[in-house]
Amino acid sequence: MTGLVIKNTGSWYTVLTDDGQTIDCKIKGNFRLKGIRSTNPVAVGDRVTLSPSFSQGEGAFITAIEDRRNYIIRKSQNLSKQSHIIAANVDQAFLVVTLQYPETSTTFIDRFLASAEAYSVPVVLLFNKVDLLDDDGRHLLSLMMNLYETVGYQCLPISAETGEGIDRLPSLMNGKITLLSGNSGVGKSTLINRLIPGINLRTAEISDAHNTGMHTTTFSEMIALPHGTAADGGWLIDTPGIKGFGTFDMEPEEISSYFKEIFHFSKNCRFSNCTHTHEPGCAVLQALEDHYIAPSRYQSYLSMLEDKDDDKYRAAY
Numbered sequence: 001m002t003g004l005v006i007k008n009t010g011s012w013y014t015v016l017t018d019d020g021q022t023i024d025c026k027i028k029g030n031f032r033l034k035g036i037r038s039t040n041p042v043a044v045g046d047r048v049t050l051s052p053s054f055s056q057g058e059g060a061f062i063t064a065i066e067d068r069r070n071y072i073i074r075k076s077q078n079l080s081k082q083s084h085i086i087a088a089n090v091d092q093a094f095l096v097v098t099l100q101y102p103e104t105s106t107t108f109i110d111r112f113l114a115s116a117e118a119y120s121v122p123v124v125l126l127f128n129k130v131d132l133l134d135d136d137g138r139h140l141l142s143l144m145m146n147l148y149e150t151v152g153y154q155c156l157p158i159s160a161e162t163g164e165g166i167d168r169l170p171s172l173m174n175g176k177i178t179l180l181s182g183n184s185g186v187g188k189s190t191l192i193n194r195l196i197p198g199i200n201l202r203t204a205e206i207s208d209a210h211n212t213g214m215h216t217t218t219f220s221e222m223i224a225l226p227h228g229t230a231a232d233g234g235w236l237i238d239t240p241g242i243k244g245f246g247t248f249d250m251e252p253e254e255i256s257s258y259f260k261e262i263f264h265f266s267k268n269c270r271f272s273n274c275t276h277t278h279e280p281g282c283a284v285l286q287a288l289e290d291h292y293i294a295p296s297r298y299q300s301y302l303s304m305l306e307d308k309d310d311d312k313y314r315a316a317y
Contacts, residue, residue: 001050001060006222008044013062015048025050028061043071044220044237045088045177070119072112072179074242075307087179087220087237092122092172096182096191098129099140104183106144110300112181113153114258118250121179124154124172128187131159147294152260160191169195173225173234184241192238196223255304256284261293262301277302 003023007014013025027042028051042048047066052059071088095112097104109125116123125148127141145155158165172178173195180188193199225234250258256276257263262284266274270281279285287293 001052002066003048003050004222005042005044005046005048005062007219008040008042008221009219010040013042013048015050015060015062017050023050023060025060025062028063040085041065043085043088044222044239045071045090047089070121072115072119072121072181074111074115086181086239086242089177090121090179090237091176092124093179093181094124094126094169096126096128096180096186096188098183098186099127099133099137099144101129101132102183102185104186106296107300107303108183109148110259110297111304114250114255114300114304117258117260118254124156126169126191127155127157128160128191130157131162131164147296150261151297158191160187160194163194166191166194170225173236175233177222177235177237179237179239181239182241186241188238188241192223192236195236196226199223250304250307252305255301259297259301261287261297265293275305277305 001017003015003017003021005013006016006022011026013027015023015025017023025048042062042065046068048062049064049066050060051063068088070090072086072090072093073083074086075083093112093116095109097109113123125145127145130138130141133141141157145157148155156165156168158169160166180192182188220237220239223236223238225236252275253273256266262276265283265287266276268283269276269279270283271279274282274284276282276284284293284298288295288298
């Protein structure tokens with residue numbers, strides 16, 4: 001029996017079988033992915049093989065995972081040598097970011113984008129809570145959107161609270177598996193409630209003291225989008241909010257290729273093994289000096305080069 005993992009609570013997995021059953025499952029034995037030490041060897045979006053087995057005849061064991069076409073992965077914040085797979089087999093990702101209440105750092109955005117780039121996952125940046133921005137905030141929004149649009153990412157200003165800009169999203173989700181991710185408190189649950197009326201996900205207020213979000217989603221889940229709507233036939237993957245995004249399994253020489261503009265200019269570097277940090281004839285450093293590469297993006301690139309320090313990713317990027 002085979003099916004699709006649609007929920008992961010940490011110890012149990014819910015699988016939608018190919019014949020339409022929903023079965024609660026556990027992992028068979030010492031199940032590990034080849035070559036990857038992961039805190040969650042099975043992820044939402046995985047295609048799996050099941051073996052019915054529980055003593056009362058209820059539930060099943062997951063015995064195998066089909067090859068993944070892609071996944072979004074980050075370092076586990078608790079176990080230094082392990083990873084956490086956010087979701088597998090996705091068509092695109094919506095990264096929800098906020099300029100205030102709470103503030104999403106450009107380093108977090110860039111790390112997520114680079115990880116998605118590594119597995120050819122298209123990303124749309126959703127700038128949420130634009131209804132809360134004053135004139136200065138609107139100016140910053142314009143600058144941020146211009147930065148990422150220039151790099152090559154689609155950016156949409158939205159308000160999950162008021163509905164501003166939401167009408168543009170369903171057509172982007174039509175027939176696709178879309179991962180929804182972002183820091184805690186950026187409004188993912190409110191956005192899902194807006195996109196799927198009646199689902200009534202729990203939301204929480206932002207902490208006034210620290211301007212940070214609180215986790216309201218505690219597990220990952222695939223939500224089927226209603227038929228007969230603009231997003232007909234798609235899936236939305238809701239994930240818990242994350243504070244940091246430590247990159248996993250990236251060699252230093254690969255990282256520049258995951259920054260679109262750095263990769264573009266790197267082709268003109270004098271040395272083929274240029275790290276773009278100090279070398280003479282480095283086209284990337286020249287482009288940085290000439291303002292073709294944003295300093296924030298370059299700093300994010302440098303921070304990822306330092307990720308070989310096993311403790312560095314534990315900070316909240």
